[in-house]
Amino acid sequence: MTPDHPDQRDHPALAGDDPEERDPGLARERTSLSWTRTAIAFAALGGVVLKENVITGLIVLAIAPVIWGLGRVSRGSPQAPGLHRLGPGRLFFISVAIVAVALLSLLIAILGKSVPGALR
């Protein structure tokens, strides 16, 4: 591989066949996009729940920007000393949020007023 990129000429360690070796930031970028997709998934679920129960739907919708904000931590330096300490808390929050949303959805499913035939 030829070091045609200015960064690679200045930093030979960045050169290599593996794209991640050339740019370790790609892993961070993919993780950041993954957080964004998760936030969108929460927003989509919030939209569905909003149709059935406005307050619950708004609560779920409000979680989406929180998830997006938590994902911003991943966009810092991968060598950030606090990354491993922040990680468990963020991921624990997502798990708790999904369980809470599932319980609310269960309540809506069992007790809520259905709209039969909406997909007919």
Add this chain to the structure above:
Amino acid sequence: MSWASRLAEFGPGAVGRDSGGTEPDPRFTFANERTFLAWSRTALALVVAGLGVVQLLPPFPGVPAGRHLLGVPLIVLGAVLAVVAYSEWVRNQRALRRGEPLPRTIMPWILAATITIMAVIAAIVLLISALR
């Protein structure tokens, strides 16, 4: 080992307190995090699907509880996947820190088995309602 100490092993501070290992390559940490997020989205999709089945599908003739029979297990599976995904993330991160082989995961097995069972139940419910 008591249940409290077992649970504490999977608490948010458990990985950070693990002084037995060293900080792994950030790429592995990110990959582990992405896997957790992918499972979380799968869990959310199951919750949406379950809610949609119960709330939006027309009732099955002859099977009054058909929609709940199909939707409620999907929502419960979503909650279970979210919890198991977190515990898998903790186990994987601990193995990465200690340089050990990654532990075997039961998540694909849980998902495949439940989806298969749900598909069979859905087929039975549809058959019964079609025969009515």
